[in-house]
Structure formats: structure tokens, C-alpha cells
Amino acid sequence: MSFCWTGRCSAARTSSATWAWKSAWAAPGTANCGSTPIMVAPGTLAPCWSSSLRLPAVKLCGDPDDVRRRPPGVVVEAWDRDPCEGVADGMSSRVHEDFLLEFYPGELEAQVPFGGFQDFLRVLPLCRGKREDLAQDADLEDEDDDLPEWDHAGKVMAQLKVVMSLRALPQPPSPGGCRAGPAGSPSRTAAPRRPPQTGARPLPVLVRVYVVRAVALPPRDANGSCDPYLVLRLGRQRRVDVDNIVKQNLNPIFGRVFEFEAEFPRDHALTVRVMDWDAAGRDDVIGETRIDLENRLFSRHNGGCGLPKRFSAKGNNSWRDSRLPSEILADLAVDHGLAAPRYEGDGVTVGDWTARASVHDEPAREHAALAALRAWPWCSLVPQHVETRSLHHPDWPGIEQGKLEMWVDVLVLGRSLLPVPPAVTLDPPGAEHWELRVVVLEAASVVGTERVLLSKDKSSDVYVKGWLSGMECDAQSTDVHFACLSGAAMWSWRMVFRFQHVWPENRVLVEEGKGLARHPPRLHLALMDFDTFTRDDLLGTLSLDLSRVPRGASFASNCSAPGASKDVRPTVNLFLARRAAGWWPALLAPGVNRPRAKGLAGKLNLELSLMPAAVADRDPAGGGREGPQALPKPQRPVEAFSMLRHPLMGMYHFVWRRHRAALILAVLVVLLVIFVLLAVYSLPGLLVKKIVGA
Template sequence: MVFNPKNCFCRTSEIQKLAKKASQIRCVCRKTRWQKFRQAFSKKKIYCPCLKDFQRSVDKVEKKHGKTCACCRKLLEKLHLVTSDKDNQPGFWASICGIFKSSCLGGKCECCRKVAGKIKKICGDTAKRCAFCRKIGKKFTKKKPAEENFEDSYEENDYDWWTKYYSSLKPLPKPDERASIRDTFRLNIYNRELETQAEFNHFEDLLMAFPMYKGKRTGDEVVDRDMVQGVFKGNIKIYRWPESTEKHLLTRYGRPLKDGYFGQFPPNHPLHFTLRVYCVRALHLPPKDVNGKCDPYLLVRLVDRVQDNKDDFKNKDLNPVFGRMFEFNGIFPKDHTLVVQIWDRDVATKDDLIGETIIDVENRLYTNHRAKCGIPEFYKETGYCAWRDQTKPTAILSRLCTHWNLTKPEYAPTSVRIASKVFESTKYESCGDDRIDKEVKALYALRNWDQAPFVGMKLVPEHVETRSLYSPDKALVEQGKIQLWIDIFPAGDLPPPSAVDITVKPPKDYELRVVIWNTADVLLQEDEFISGQKKSDIFVKGMILGHDNVQSTDVHYRSLTGEGNFNWRFVFPMQYLQNEDMTLIRRKEGHFQSKDSDKKFPCRLTLQVWENDMFSKDDFLGTLSLDLSRMPRGSKGEENCNFTITEPNAPRINLFKTKRTRGWWPFKGKDLDGNLTLVGKVEAEMELLTAEEAQQKPAGIGRNAPQALPEPK
């Protein structure tokens, strides 16, 4: 083997040692080790196509760096050995990681650093492009501590539809902010009726509604509404007939005009369908009782069929969360209108109608905007974001192409082509399954169908619409709002899919234990009576937001440096709603109330540092607020504890996943000018247990038993 060390910046003696050692390695057939690697690589098959691209990239690096440095040459030899061994592919990235740590890659040789940097970039690009490489690439990626993984994978989380709903209510994460799994999957929440959105135009692209009045209209909306005796649904188009030109004219649907304009309209024979009404929650309902509240429940009517949840009314709630699904079987055109009502339950008197909303179901089924079932943003076959339509995205896309007389979709490795339009997502990543990849590409085309030339229009996405409620007695005065969505499944060869479970999960009982160990650098405000030296009498308060349980440590007297030693435990029982990331407080507001009223607060721990005064009110110094599901990771030492650990892009942990954490966190306060400043640091340990775990391992408050804490030294 010939080495040319002239272009290497590491010491000549080290190169000579490496060259001598490499030249002494021989195989049984007396061929050099490098030649053996070459033969092994050419004979054995590599199953992953990305590894072939990886080998080509390695060859390019070899041409430039292979003859300049002995350690670079040795590095490339090891890379060839790893890529040529098909039995070692599961440990491919682990082997690469070990190679990078060998030789002089720690920083002694400049050309080695360049080679290693290029190889790392190749490995990173390969791992992102190929599903097989992504799977085995976990061994190559350096594992982070368990604290930093504040969210698990999509499959492992116990999330449901409400997780996606409440995530959609939040603003999108900032580009420099760490996004969790629960913030990735969202749906559209419209603040008005779906048909009133500008892109859908009341769903009158196919069928238009013409009210039929008895007598002459007066112009008063309330009076004219009582005069309506029926609705005519149809469409009217005016065009020249017979055609006076030799050109072959086409309709909007790409069909010859000579065959008639309405050739693609649906037939007028009875059509059986399944209707599902998902009622999420109501907003800003007017009070109906003397206490300024109401007891709402739902009543849903499809012509002569009625369903309600009167037995499950919401007690004294003006913003109730229903989480109910009502299912009907109907026939078009007979069952064309859906009425959703909210009633106030009364014990001694007749129930009062709060308000109602009316939905034209027939127009939603026949519109070209495809409003019968919303199209989600991501394609998943399992989990809380699983596909919930009768047909898959590829089948829907094929039907659209047939309906509009377009060519069949042509699927490429990263895109799908329809006529002259190519739909290609910049965020597309292959999952390794060709069938699923095809569905993902078809779904992207459906989500962007409005970009299709001539026939493009916006398709209804997965959504929740907000509808206004009106009472017949006050026709023009809004009586609150209701959030819901409907799915329509025509009867056919395929049965209706499983319904989405929007049942509200009950809260889970937890116990949060916080041990305050020490404080440091606390602001000193008082003067020592004799010496005049600055001092402070420190104690710490702790509470959960919205709870009345406020706990305090004992007082550390006469701290001259801002240091305080406590060894004091807080214990906070609480009820946690995982999907909303909120704590729940239930209490009765009156002696005659039959049910408890619920109040929700963010799941936030607040720690405060105070100055104890003997003859006056205690002085507040600073505070620290920690969201338990997304709290900043504490620093390991007080010297590194500052405001940088609380910045948006700083590492975060989910205490409901990690269960325990310990570290230093900064207290925030205000100076004389009103600016935020560091007023102290606290060393705390937090442990979160379920109610069952807390019962098995009880702990006392303060330093009391069980699990008594020692006195501070």
C-alpha cells in the first residue's frame, strides 16, 4: 500500500505508524486488505438502494482524499467493510459511529475532519431519504437523555380525537420553537357555518335551492320565512341549441355539449345513506335559570326521527362540552334536512328551547366540493388520526378524474401527475411501503385539488364548523353557537367505516410531590440591625394554578448570601385531563345544587420566593411558573441556572412521561424600573405519581413521615 503523507497536517511519526500497521495486514490469499474489501463489496448484494448511493458518494470522497492521508485511507477501508457486509446491515450505523471515533478523528488531522464531515453528511441525507435507513439509523443517532424526549412516538401516545381538536385551537408553533407530536396533527376549525365559507359558495355549484312562497313576498325576513311552503331544488342553464358552430363544445365536466349539459347530474331515484352528527360543544349559551346558568342537552331531528341526550344534561354550564355522536339512516330526497337543537332542562317546569340550527344534508352529498366527509391532512391507518372515509385517497382521486373526464393519475416516486398538473409535496418522505406512499401522494393531490387546471376547486378538509343558534321566538337574535361536523356515507358496496369516538374521557387522579432542597442568590433586601450587612429571611411557597391548596416551607433566617436550605416537601393532589392538558376542579356552588360544577385551569406549578417579615406583611421577591407537560429542563448546577433554560427553544420535558426530574430553576422578579431580572435560584425535585402509586408509596408533607426528609445542615 502506498501512502502520500505530504498533504496531511498531522505528525509524520503518527502517519508512519499507521502506514506500517496497515501494510502488515494481509488476508489468507495474500491480497491486500483493501483489495479484499473491493471484492467482497462487488460480490455481495446490498438490499437497500440508498446504500448504493452511499457507496457512490464514498467513492467520490475516496478519489479526493484516499491517497493523501494514512488515517483517511484507513477510515475509507473501514467504511467499505461495513457497506460490503450484508449480514451486518442492522448494525450499519452503529459501526459508522464507532469508525468516526477511531484514528485521529478527534481533531488532530484537518483532512480527516473534512472526510468525516462529508461522510456524516452523506449518512444524514441517506437516513432521511430511506425508510429502511431511518429505522436502523436510530443506532447511528446519539441518544438523548430520557428527559429531553418529552413526547413519545405517534403510536405510543394514548391520544384521541380531542387531542387533535384542542391542538387545533392553539396557534401554530413558532419556527424556532420545539413542536410536540400532539401539535403536529390538526384539523380546520371554522368560526362560521361551513356553507358560508367563500370557497364553498353555499354548496350550490350543482343544486340550487329556490324557496316557494305562498303569496307575495313582503321583504321582511321574519314574515317571509313563515310564508315558505316548500323548496325547489334544481339548476337552470341557458345555452344555444342546436349548436350554430362546427366546433365541438364541452361542458364544465369535460363532456360533449351535444349530449346535454346535465348529463353528469346524479339520478333522481331514492338513495339510502348513513348520517352521523358529531356534536362537540356549545359556546356562549344565554342563561335560562334564575342563577344565571342553564342545564343544556341536545336534541337532533332528521325529518320525523328524533334522538337526544336528556339524561346526560350538563349542569349549570353556558359552554358545555357534549362529545356525542348521533347516527341516522335516511333516504334521499325524502330526508334532506337536519335540525340540531339545544334545550334547557328544567325540573319543575317545561324544558325551554335555547336555539337550533338547520343543515341542508342533500346539498352536502351532491356538491362537487365533496362535503360528505372531510379530507384530513395526513394519511394514517391506525391511531387517533386514522383514515375514516369509506374509500381510500387513491380511489377518491381516480373517481374525480373519471368525473371530470381527465386522464388517470400517474404516480412517480415523489409525485402524482394528473393531465398537465404535477402534485409534489416538498415535505414528502417515503415510509418504505409503496401502498401507503401512493395513498400519501394521492392525499396531497386531493388537498390541493383547487390547483388543478380548469376543473379545480377546493375540497372540504377535515373540520369542525361553528354554527349559530336561533330561536323561533327571536329569529334574528343569535342564541349562542354550537361546534359540530357531519359525515354522510351513501349505501353501496362498502359498509360505513367505524365511527369516531369523541366521548370525553374522565380526568385521571395524580399526586405531585415537590421537594424544595435549596435556594441560591436570592435577592437580599433587609439590613442586619447590628452590622448593617444585607440579609434575607427566605421561604418558598408552592401551588397548582386554580387550586386553593397553597403550601409554604419553613423560614431560613438570616441568609447573608442568598442561600437557603429547606429539605421540604409539597404534596398536591390533582385531576388531569390529558387531551386538554388542563387540571379539573369540581365543587358545588350552592347547597341545593345536585351536580358539581367543573372548572378547568392550565396544568401549571407555581413556586414563589418570599422575604419573611416579623412585624409587617411578607415581601414578594420572585416567581417561577412551570407547565408540567412542557416544562424547561432544570440545570445541573446553580452556576448554569439562568433565563436561557426557560427560552422557547430550550430543551423541554413532559413530567407525565418522565415522572421525575431534579435541577435548578431561576426565579423571575422586577427591578425598580419594572424590568425582569433574576432574583434567585431554587433546587427542586419533582415527582408525579398516579393515585394508585401514591397510595402504595405515601409521603408526608414537609419533613414528616412517611419518607421523612432530613433536617438541613
């Protein structure tokens, strides 16, 4: 079969990269087989191909009517080739490091490189009551030393923000009317930073608060959980997000964005409070955190809006600040008393220091400016980040009440010609409903645990049990293949699992208690030995990650334990390929002794099919061997039955058929012995009768 492909990929969610694409059949038993050679489009965000390809012939097995009704399709995948590794990794399972945010386990102002954002504004408490100077003998010769600390016994009534700087006083003029020292000598001390000159008018800003999630909230309800929601206060503005309550969850994911139009210095303090909703009574306060936004904005660390790792004018990683990188760089040069930046090609020079951009794309000026900001040598600049803030109850300020993962962007309005960029969308990723169909066809090389009657062979009454991670209570099992003598078992049994999957997190949502737990999408299959009077024994296990399923072997002889072969089997993302088939190894469970098994409890022949729930509803399949799409009953050996349920059949198959000659010989010997014994017993009487003539 041949087909023509003429396509173009646009609006890619990545940076300039080396693209590749390949195609393969997608059918039961042929997943990702016979893929075409990779065609590479290097260094572009809009790759375009025009090719005619011929796929290799494949053999389809199964019901002809089913094949006609569901013909095989062709899977076309877009890949990003890593030039360092020389291999192509699936784009869906890979996030470029340039798009990852910096994660801080504590508050942003508590990070050592930023010094509490008090490099410009110093915060001094105004107290009512007695105070004692604890730093009378402090060494204040160095201008970088901290201010004296004050221990106050009274109540803090307000906070005073001051700008402090140390300068040398001008020397008095000499008697001749001239100052001492060389005239016109340039000062190497940078002028102190000043807030934007707005006169008597306040500074208008746009504040965006991004709240991702809360972690380890304390329970507030009698059932050991809580119903959290958010309340924000900025100056006189208050936002109560009671319409977005996360029910019964101690680790809620909010994914909320709040926007305020504020004015500094009036609206400088932001308070984020987590409340517990109650159906009856007053809502309880779980905890709150407070952020001084004014200090962040006026700091030389550029704490208003974090710097990304790469400049993008549009897309998911678009620029978020109200000022372009070149404008921020120019302001920093003025703050540090440096000459204006000079741009040359993909580089920029500030003073005697030069930085060059690693991305050669337009606009080159902004890429170069961002590269200089990321490597700014005079002070650490705040990157795009997520900070973790501790929550405290107003009545118990010293006891942590959980943590809040969030970040804040403060954009100055009217300073730049650039329009205010749109806010980042933080809607929690919705869960997609999927259906996994696992057809357990057969097994080979199964471990035998019980000795057969009148034989040295070992057998097992084998069945397969399957479940998804976190869904052990919904485990499904095949029927039992009794008396598995040769290590071969047959089932032809279908297991059907419904679950919810969150694609960005690659997690399965499972209801646990009153909330939702997240588990990896992993399928577990267990080889079990059935016992009538005791607990079933575990022979071996097989665990498959649905997002990275190892390629199944075509034949049982090619299936080996992981690490036994030097060949590394490629993996396939079942959420993309939708189907996979082959042989997979089941590893021995602890306590099962089989020295020659090389760690294998058996080999399973499976057919995996993963599809959205909507597609599964249109094409349903029954569990077990039931319809629709009923599976045929396997042709098991005649010995495959339970000895306890059918003892006569067991005697026939395991005793008579195996030891027929020995049994016949034994019967003849027994009859001969009986005849001899009867002859010996009756011979004396006959002799006596003959002698006496009776």
C-alpha cells in the same frame, strides 16, 4: 450498569417518520442525566432495535434504606426526529400537521370557497302572500350571476330545490338540411351534474353527526349556569341524549357521535338542538342549528365527507368516506367533462393537469388520487374540518345563543365496494389523577430587605409559598427561615399537590363555581419575606411548566436568570420523566430593588417528583417534614430566629458576638469615666477635711 434492549414499536400513531430512541436514569437528582447516544431508525412505522448499552455511573444521595426500597429505573423514550430542524422532539408533546383538522370559525356553507353549496341545487322559497320583484333590471347575461332575489311579505311555506343550467339552443337546420357550424366540434362546457340514478327509489345514506362542544351558552338557571344536553332530528328520526347531561357548565364538552340511516330527498334537513335540563318543570330550549345535507352531498365541492391531508387505510387517521380517493377523483372528472384519470407511479393525470403524491407508500394509487383532490384546480373541495355553527332560539331568530363546534359526514350506501368505515370516537379524554411532590431543600443568593441591628448587613425572614395554576386557594408554604444574613436559607420541606390532568389537552381540571375550568399544568413558587405586623412582601417568583421543565443546574453557581447565558437549557416533560432536581432561578418581583442581583431574587434547590395517584397511594409521603418518608430538620445557623420572639438571643448573637470587644471597651470606658467623676466629686471634700484637721 449495562442492559440489552431488543424491541419493536408497532401501531405508531404517526406517519412514516425518522425514529430515534434514547435511555437515561430516572432517580431523584438524576432525571434525564447520562442519556445514551440517540439511535435512529429512519423512515418506518415499525422501528426495530437490537442493541446493548452501558449507562454512565451516577451518584445517588439520600437515605440508603430509601434507595434500596426504591432503586433507580431506566427510562426508554421513543422520539421522532425532524429532518428540517435536526433535533429530536418528544412524540408525546408533538402532533404532526397532517393529522390536524381544519377549523372554521363559522358555518361550513358560509365559507367563501364553497358558495353555500348551491353550485348544483338552487333553493327557492315558496311563500304564501305578496311578493315584489327586486331584480327586474338585473343583468342575467352571465350564467354565473346569482338568481334574482325576491322580497316576500308572506310566510315561507316550503322550499323548492331546482337544477338550473344555461345552454345554447341548437341552431335551426339550413335549407340544405345541414346545421351551421363545423360538424362534430366538441363542446367545452361540462355537462351539469346529476344526482345518482336511483329511479323512483330514494337514495340511502348514512349520516354521522359529530358534536364536539358548545361555547358561550347563555345561562338558563337561577344560579347563572345551565345543564345542557343534545336533541337531534333528521326527518322523522329523533335522538334525545338526555342520559349525557353536562351539569352546571356554560362551555360543555359533549364528545358525542350520532348515526342515522336516512334517505334523500326525504331526510335532507338535520336539526341539532341544545336543551337545558330542569329537575322540575319542562326543559328549556337554549338554541338550535339547521343543516341542509342534500346540498352538501350533491355539491361539486364534495361536502359529504371531508378530505384528510394523508391517506391511511387504518389507524387513528383512517379513511372515513365510503368512496376511495380514486373513486371520488373519477366522479369529479366526469362532472367536469374531463378524461378519466391516468395513474403512473406516484402521479395521476387528469386532462392536461398532473398531480404527484408526497407520500411514497402503498397503495400508491390512492395516495396519488388524494394528492390530486387536495390540489384540485377546478373548484375547492371540503377538507376534514370542524365547523362552528351559531345557535338560535326559535322565538328569537336574530339573537345568537352560543356556538356549537361539530361536523357531519354523509356516506352514500351501496355506491362503492368499500365497506362502511367505522365512526370516529369522540369520547372526551378522561382526566388522570396525579400527585406532585415538591421538596424545597434550600435557597441561595436570597435578596435581603431589612437592615440588621448595629450592622450594615441586610437580612430577610424567608419562606417559600407554592401552588398550581388555578389552585391558589390550595397554596402551601414552608416554615420561616429567620434572619437570612448570607442569602442562604434551608427548609427541607415537602409540598404535596393532587390534581387532575387531561393528557391530550395538557390541561389541569380545577373546580370553579359549578363547573370545571382548564388551566395549564404550571407550578408557581414564590419567595416571601415574613413580616409580623404588616403584609408579607413578595421577593421573587419561579414558574415551571410541568410539561416543559428546564433542566435544573447542578450547582448554585451555575444557576442564572433566563437569557443571561447563551446556552439554551433543554426541557424535560415531567409527566414522562417523573423526577427532576437541581437549582432554578427565582426572578425579582416588581418593586424589589437590588441592582447587583441581575434580575434574581434567589436560587431554589428543588426536587420534583410526579407520579400517578395510584402509585402515590402505594408509596405515600407526608407534607412538610412529617412521615411517611419524613424529612430531616435542616441544620440552620444559630442566628436563624425571630428577634421579636427571642430578644435576649438576638442581643447575644447580633450585638454581643459581633461587637464583643467594642462592648467591653465601652464598659471599661464607662467605668473609668464614672471613677473619674466620683473622684472629682469627692476630692474637694477630702481636701477640706484634711486642711481643717478633721
